[in-house]
Amino acid sequence: MSNFYVSLSHEPAAASWGANAKLSFVEGGAVLHLPDSGLNLRQIQKSTRKIGALGVENIEFVGDWDAEQQWAFATSYCGAGFKGAITWCKNADESDLKTRFSAMQFTRRLVNETPEELSPESLATEAAEWIHSLAPEHVTTRMLTGEELLEAGWHGIYEVGRGSCRPPVLLELDYNPTGKPDAVIDFALVGKGITFDSGGYSIKSSEGMLDMKCDMGGAATVTGALGLAIMQGLKKRTKLFLCCAENLISDHAYKLGDIITYKNGVTVEIVNTDAEGRLVLADGLMAATESGALKIIDAATLTGAAVMAVGKEFNAIFSLDEEFQASFLASAAKVHEPHWRLPLMPWHQEQCASPFADTANSRPVKGGGAGGASNAAGFLSRFVGNEGKGWVHIDLAAAYNRNGTELMPNGATAIGIRTIADQLIG
The missing domain is CATH 3.40.630.10 (Zn peptidases)
Incomplete structure (x- = not known):
């Protein structure tokens, strides 16, 4: 099964997604729309739960994500029975994220x-x-x-x-x-x-x-x-x-x-x-x-x-x-x-x-x-x-x-x- 790509944006979602939309979808994935400052972990978690309702299994983070933002998404996504995979951003935090994920699971x-x-x-x-x-x-x-x-x-x-x-x-x-x-x-x-x-x-x-x-x-x-x-x-x-x-x-x-x-x-x-x-x-x-x-x-x-x-x-x-x-x-x-x-x-x-x-x-x-x-x-x-x-x-x-x-x-x-x-x- 192909990956579902998730990215972050500090730009507002298109008007067609509704006023003040925090989440929009593109071909093959989704975009989380965040304020310019702060990690906004709680907002990420709320958007994650909506993505989780779609039944997508394999998640891949693309773009500019902080390690804690990726972690907030993963903790809110992988519930009981999760059999998919998470592909982390390729950066210095990838190894630690994999370690955390192993212990959490x-x-x-x-x-x-x-x-x-x-x-x-x-x-x-x-x-x-x-x-x-x-x-x-x-x-x-x-x-x-x-x-x-x-x-x-x-x-x-x-x-x-x-x-x-x-x-x-x-x-x-x-x-x-x-x-x-x-x-x-x-x-x-x-x-x-x-x-x-x-x-x-x-x-x-x-x-x-x-x-x-x-x-x-x-x-x-x-x-x-x-x-x-x-x-x-x-x-x-x-x-x-x-x-x-x-x-x-x-x-x-x-x-x-x-x-x-x-x-x-x-x-x-x-x-x-x-x-x-x-x-x-x-x-x-x-x-x-x-x-x-x-x-x-x-x-x-x-x-x-x-x-x-x-x-x-x-x-x-x-x-x-x-x-x-x-x-x-x-x-x-x-x-x-x-x-x-x-x-x-x-x-x-x-x-x-x-x-x-x-x-x-x-x-x-x-x-x-x-x-x-x-x-x-x-x-x-x-x-x-x-x-x-x-x-x-x-x-x-x-x-x-x-x-x-x-x-x-x-x-x-x-x-x-x-x-x-x-x-x-x-």
Whole structure:
């Protein structure tokens, strides 16, 4: 199939296309009409979605495009099931664009897989195999599965996943380009890997459950980010922790009223089995803290409250470390990925009180009540060391769109992988 050529123009479209038209068509392609100044990325994305509706597969950029303009087009064009090809402008940025595209497509494909295809074990395996393929001489992995989690003290992942016949998994991957076994660990990445979330006994509605294959978006995002950073020349030792489980109902599933005692001694009463992401992340954050990593970033499709707060175009950011949070948001601005800060204070740890344990895993009201995203972040802060210094939590409100939006195609977005990769490399 021939390529569909896309070019930019700072001239207005012909009057026949309508007043103030931002998009026109020529033989074999389309022209995006932009103002004279600025990258105009949002306008590019809106025009891209209109081109995408035509069913064109192979796109070729022609003329004078900035790398970020090409990237904005590609991210808005290549939705679930995309089988076409992108031909980038022949310039110094072409190689980096190809690298970004590879990482984005891996991340999106993983999130878009069906829950039957992607079990906790296969999620951990696919992530490990991809990272290993990028730097086989620098990568080692360890997977704890099923009962092995109990023996190692990782009770959160085990409890959430024990209702499924497909066992839960904690993947620990060590990328160590230094070759020194005692090298400092600069970063630890922690990802929520719930391959399907029924809500457990706090069962979701059919509508709410439909797209819960995307509830492992955190694991996909941190894996995609690490892979991208490696392809861009990462020299820092980085560990990856994926907390993988299916949250299902069975005669062996965890229940409301259960109490989990974590490895650090914190006891947690279960008041909502659908607040499971924070339960598995708690183990991952403790493992990351135990590793001695200087900085920890976790990512999770954690709360509907974050979506209510920032919409589905932004990811929400939480931290008790002002300097690290500012650095992270600077990376987000640099790579044009939308992230927004939401409140987190030490007292958010106390917002989910329990008369039977140190804390509950949520509040026993719909959606966790007011401030639910901050309260979830407060819960997580119990499981990182150094009073939260060196830790950033990402609630991935912008991770997935079932039917697409005016800016993004259907399925996973992979928003966040470039920001995290910039932090790793910077």
